[in-house]
Amino acid sequence: MILVSACLCGQRCRYDGKTKQNQPLMARLGRENILAVCPEQLGGLPTPRPACRLVGGGGADVLAGRARVVDKLGIDRTGAFLRGARLTLEMALSNRVGRCCLKAKSPSCGSGRLMQEKNDGSLPSGYRPVLGVTAALLLAHGIDVEEIP
Numbered sequence: 001m002i003l004v005s006a007c008l009c010g011q012r013c014r015y016d017g018k019t020k021q022n023q024p025l026m027a028r029l030g031r032e033n034i035l036a037v038c039p040e041q042l043g044g045l046p047t048p049r050p051a052c053r054l055v056g057g058g059g060a061d062v063l064a065g066r067a068r069v070v071d072k073l074g075i076d077r078t079g080a081f082l083r084g085a086r087l088t089l090e091m092a093l094s095n096r097v098g099r100c101c102l103k104a105k106s107p108s109c110g111s112g113r114l115m116q117e118k119n120d121g122s123l124p125s126g127y128r129p130v131l132g133v134t135a136a137l138l139l140a141h142g143i144d145v146e147e148i149p
């Protein structure tokens with residue numbers, strides 16, 4: 001079983017209500033059993049929803065209570081992101097998921113370059129290597145994560 005970000009599978013679950021369907025990925029995965037998951041929806045956030053960003057650290061810092069997730073309106077969404085990550089991990093473990101294909105540049109699913117805000121609210125120039133909250137939790141439990149653009 002392979003866990004895949006639901007937006008890559010064609011679900012309209014992104015913050016803007018759109019999909020990021022990735023046909024080459026679907027073709028590559030072929031007949032594999034796919035578990036499509038959207039951690040932000042699982043965490044209880046609506047679609048569409050204001051875009052969120054990591055503040056004060058990356059996904060691993062959010063898991064450790066050292067950083068937060070804040071939406072475009074300034075509302076703290078850390079709880080929803082943590083809930084979504086934990087439920088995604090539960091689903092991965094109960095379905096014996098060995099690896100994941102997760103959408104890049106997402107504060108939940110991203111596992112490479114992400115825009116991370118500093119504690120003082122200023123933005124660093126460009127993207128930095130930061131894990132999303134769900135990607136960090138899955139990796140911490142030994143589940144391989146492949147980042148999909």
Ligand code: SF4
Binds near residue numbers: 006007037039041106
């Ligand atoms: S990147 Fe992850 S959290 Fe964002 S819409 Fe896709 S599946 Fe949901």
